[in-house]
Amino acid sequence: MNIMNDSINNINNMVTNDITNFDNYEMITQFSEEAFHDFKNILATISGLTQLTMLKAQSEETKLYLSRIKRATSDFTEALNNYYDFTTGLNNNKKGIHVLSETVDEAISMVKHKFSDSDIINNRLVLNLNIQSKSKVYGYKYKLIQCFLNILTNAIDSMDKAEGILTVKVFNDSSNVFVNVVIIDTGSGISVENLERLFKERFTTKSNGTGLGLKIAKNCVEGHGGSLSITSKINEGTKVHILLPIYND
Ligand SMILES: Nc1ncnc2c1ncn2[C@@H]1O[C@H](COP(=O)(O)OP(=O)(O)O)[C@@H](O)[C@H]1O
Ligand SMILES: [Mg+2]
Structure with missing residues (x-):
């Protein structure tokens, strides 16, 4: 591993x-x-x-x-x-049209082995997946997968006692303009001062961290006409909220 x-x-x-x-x-x-x-x-x-x-x-x-x-x-x-x-x-x-929830699912499939219903490891990390949107977006599919993967990896890293709940929700906003992807963990959380530093500098609290994962994710989402925001409470967990414009054919 x-x-x-x-x-x-x-x-x-x-x-x-x-x-x-x-x-x-x-x-x-x-x-x-x-x-x-x-x-x-x-x-x-x-x-x-x-x-x-x-x-x-x-x-x-x-x-x-x-x-x-x-x-x-x-x-x-x-x-x-x-x-x-x-x-x-x-x-x-090449840019293309794809169902965003499938892109999210592909990113999840790469970290699924870290959850307790997998036979690879024995822990109490629970995945709670709630997909309510099959909306399409226009863009670079694999860069979006990388963006979700970076956020999922951070969430899993934050629950380092191998115990916690990762919730992933995909749904449309009420006016059907944006598709929302919300990734919530019950991990260590981020302090107020660290939250401010996240996007300003190459910030990491990990010994093998790059401090680039979140910046790449934010740039990628914004490059697709969307937005990425983070709210967090120390010792309670973190919520990453992504909005991407829905592609209507
Ligand atoms: N879900 C999260 N829970 C707690 N801390 C987080 C979370 N996501 C990001 N962080 C904090 O933000 C820092 C920067 O994240 P990132 O840009 O992905 O770089 P890296 O993961 O290489 O450190 C992390 O080192 C960590 O301190
Ligand atoms: Mg990271």
Whole structure:
């Protein structure tokens, strides 16, 4: 898992260094091709050996644990495929029309393994997904996925005791002009003075943080004609509210 997190951090660093430089995306794609190929081979080996051991296992308990390992490897492979599609998609600099809730869902699929209904880890992190809009937006799908991914990752990081609730809501405003994406966590929260610093400087409280995730998300949303705002209360949690203009065909 650490290897994968390091790779994702590397990819994120490369993307964040110059968000508009499409040569960088080519580099990322090339890197991804090689890294993901290696990861998938390792997972296939684990999965295959687990299957073999399952055939020889005597006790029901051992069989149960082995089947969990097998499920976890297939969940992990799926997460890896989603990351792969995402990094490849970032290479695509064409604008398009897409259903925003599906874009949100794709970002969620990349962090789903961190929640308690996944077989990969055992914690009490709960995902509460509430999608009430199927509205379309016009824009760069994979940059929007990156934006949601940055916000989701921050929310998950903030609940570092691996306990809490992440709520994601997608709905239209009453006049059907904007689609709202609201991401709420019950994590550490952000102090008033840190909230003011968030967008002014390269601000991070993490030892391996870049301090760029939120800025990229805000720039991306604003570049699509929308807005991003944050409210937070220390020790209670944080709410990120995104508005994007609905595309009417
Ligand atoms: N949901 C959140 N809960 C608590 N703190 C947050 C949250 N989102 C962002 N932050 C704070 O804002 C800082 C900047 O976030 P970001 O720009 O994504 O950079 P990074 O995650 O690399 O630190 C984080 O280090 C953290 O202190
Ligand atoms: Mg971040």
